[in-house]
Amino acid sequence: MRLLVCTQTVDRNDPDLGFFHRWLEEFAKHCEKVVVICLQEGEHALPKNVEVHSLGKEKGTPRLMRWIRALRYIVVLRKQHDAVFVHMSPEYVVLGGIFWRLWNKKIVLWYTHKSVTLALRIATLLAHAVATASKESFRLKSKKVTVLGHGIDTDFFTSDPNTVRGDAILSVGRLSPSKRHDLAIRAAVLADRELYIIGEGPERKILESLVQSIKPRVHFLGGLTQGQLRDEYRKASFLIHTSETGSLDKVVLEALATDVAVVTTSDVYRDYPVQIVPATPEAIAKELKVERESRDRTTIVKERHSLVRLVPKILGLYV
16 A cells, blocks of 8 residues: 555654654555655655655745645655555645545544534534544544544654653653642642643743742653653653543553553543542542552553554555
8 A cells, every 4th residue: 555644743753743653654664665745854764765845834835825735745745655644634635535536545533632623523524434542532423533533653662661750750741730730739739749741832931930939849841752752651650641632642641651650630541550639639649659559561552552453453454
């Protein structure tokens, strides 16, 4: 199969989407050719059968020109692929879906977010299939939806016997109200633990003001590369997960893959080796004071959410 992949970013150092570099590598193992259209292009080292075309956001190309360029690529590249995979960007399907259908190109849309936009509704109508990580990750009702699990690189996100785990705890994710990093900060104060917050977002100044007012031992690390994030997981004793999105969050799965104990306020993980607690600083702090339990955290991630298992499942949707 020759596959066209439409995505936001191809950059292995991108704090948010660096993981997708590995997805492209995995697609390349199963496809004769992978052609990529991306919004912006950064550093990458992809196999020879992967070809990347950027819309030019990294060069400051205006929005209108980017979408004109996207339409041009859709037309010019039509003979170089047999099927289309769109990752987290339903706008591509809105723009090219009718053309791809006229050219008999099967379209699979991957989407994992609580947001339901007009673009998503249109893309769902035009796509032949929709893939998502969990039933909570796609909020539209459609017979086209297939739940496949997340794509965690379990060969990369592993524990390291040579790395000594400290007493520090992590809170990972976009700095936005729905992630509730404020709960993690207040819990760290009550448990008298050092907290590292990983991520960027609009709520950073508010969280920094909270830290200044109560003086906890909190460090904002900003956005990290995949390698830097893995190193922080390997050194941590706990991950505090306080997101209110109700979806299966991949940061929990990454933490489990690296053998980090997880305390979460979400009952989505009731079948996972985590501690589920009420969404209060007191309840979270109580769990942080308990000695880290030795248990198998990695097997469930490998069996349900490994990248090497996900990609063949995605490609199976084209059959």
